[in-house]
Amino acid sequence: MPDEFIHEPRIAYFSMEIALHNDIPTYSGGLGVLAGDTMRSAADLELPMVAVTLVSREGYFRQRIDEEGQQFEDPDPWEPAQWARALQAKIALDIEDRTVWVGGWLYILEGHMNGRQPVILLDTDLGENHPDDRAITAQLYGGDQRYRLKQEMVLGIGGTRLLQALGFSIRQYHMNEGHSALLALELLRRYAWPQEDLRPGESPYDIPRVRELCCFTTHTPVEAGHDRFPYELVKQVAGEPVEFATLKQLAGNDTLNMTRLALNLSEYVNGVAQRHAEVSRSMFPGYQVHAVTNGVHPFTWTSETFRHLYDAEVPGWCHEAAMLIRAECCIADEELWAAHQENKQQLIARVRELTGTQLDPGQPIIGFARRMTAYKRPDLLFSDLERLRRIAARHPFQIVMAGKAHPRDEGGKRLIRQLYQHRRELEADIPMVFLPGYDLEMAQCLVAGVDLWLNTPLRPLEASGTSGMKATFNGVPNLSVLDGWWIEGCIEDITGWAVGDSSEADNDSDAASLYDKLEQKVLPLYYQDRAGWIAVMKGAIAKNASYFNSHRMMRRYATEAYIR
Ligand SMILES: *Cc1c(COP(=O)(O)O)cnc(C)c1O
Secondary structure, rough: HHHHHHHOOOEEEOOOOOEEEOOOOOOOOOHHHHHHHHHHHHHHHOOEEEEEEOOOOOOOOEEEEOOOOOOEOOOOOOOOOHEEEEEEEEEEEEEEOEEEEEEEEEEEEEOOOEEEEHHHHHHHHOOOOOOOOOOOOOOOOOOOHHHHHHHHHHHHHHHHHHHHOOOOOEEEEEEEEEHHHHHHHHHHHHOOHHHOOOOOOOOOOOOHHHHEEEEEOOOOOOOHHOOOHHHHHHHHHHOOOHHHHHHHHHHHEEEEHHHHHHHHHHOOOOOHHHHHOOOOOHHHOOOOOOOOOOOOOHHOOOOOOHHHHHHHOOOOOOOOOHHHHHHHOOOOOHHHHHHHHHHHHHHHHHHHHHHOOOOOOOOEEEEEEEOOHHHOOOOOOHHHHHHHHHHHHHOOOOEEEEOOOOOOOOHHHHHHHHHHHHHHHHOOOOOOOEEOOOOHHHHHHHHHOOEEEEEOOOOOOOOOOOHHHHHHOOOOOOOEEEEOOHHHHOOOOEEEEEEOOOOOOOOHHHHHHHHHHHHHHHHHHHHHHHHHHHHHHHHHHHHHHHEEHHHHHHHHHHHHHOOO
């Protein structure tokens, strides 16, 4: 390991997925993009960190969709040697009574201002391993529970051991979601007292010391997002990583609950938006759950045209995005509009290339792209096609959508088929496209090229949401349900618009509110008051991008979670 990375103690950031580069498919969606933005900001801010993740040689999957909207998942392999250097060190752990060797790769993430961060990509595809074990780090979120548990052992236990073997001195372990919580078991084992020093019945583990070393970010109020493993399976796969009596105390009596384990072994715990922290507190009573609202990486999510604009009018914005509060007065309307039109043309060209559909630059484009799954409600906009047609007859608009469904999320796949069905039904009245293969690059093109970013999750299930933040860096206002970050970001008519209010609501009233907003506020403003529309674009930049960025987020993690 180069000395530049091990000469001082670091914060180890563990994540099952991380979006490093568009051609490195080690991510599935929001969690991985956030992990990537975390490390990109850490590089810019020169925070001493090291990321640990799985190499995921076969990626997540490559999305193909037929004319009926049926999703097919193709393998998405990549070649680590093209991007990273092989590590010399390797460590062993026991999985299913076999020794599994874990090696890895060093990817160096470079910030745009000389900062560098090491990212360790764990790999079990080594000649000395059993063929089954070589595949443990192959597919992100693939396989069954047993496969997932093996992956999480490699991530948490393997990763912690490999850091030590590489010479890292770790001052704090940050678990990005519960997937990596087994790292805390490895630390318990590392900080156990010798048997002979114990009084009868006394725990051999220095739990307070491990808690001091760990912090944990929980990412979803959706129950299925929290891994639980039956103890029978744990016994078969992991043996007894720590005494079962202790394990059950820390991770739950009935099943090994990774979230519980992380909560119990972390001194600092946070949710990813104010509301999400509140929801997490009621999900896990008795734990102190702080809030650090997510952010996105300024440089990565700002289109080239807008970078030029900011460089000229708001120098320093890229390191100190809070400077963007000046955007409102410092950027000329015509320049902002021209920069946006250029982004819109790029998106229109991309849409034509991918689908053959020619969109009209004179009509507003509504964008919706995210993981396709039930609670995100991508179908809410299509609840009442007649009403949608009536709105479009008065104020024409176009729709661009994208997103992958997890291979085993049948509901998510059905939603994609339904969207294709709606596209056919609306063909004569509303131009609509669904772009296959949502990835970082497509996200960059979409969040900059559309006129309005739409999000309609079922409250309170959107922990934060980050794509809407990316839109704000490109002067694209949000129209969204008041959930996650948007509760903090929405100032009605100033930064964008709210769908529904923040109380409990149902699909019908949310759909009605969505239609009302489009019909009475958003589309009339777009068509009838250009200056008014540009004022909202500026409001999004000045009041949202200035705050919802990962530099601010990392400064908060540094001062509140990492230094306590
Ligand atoms: C930002 C991003 C996401 C997450 O978007 P949400 O709004 O949080 O759902 C998912 N996938 C990709 C490719 C992204 O860039």
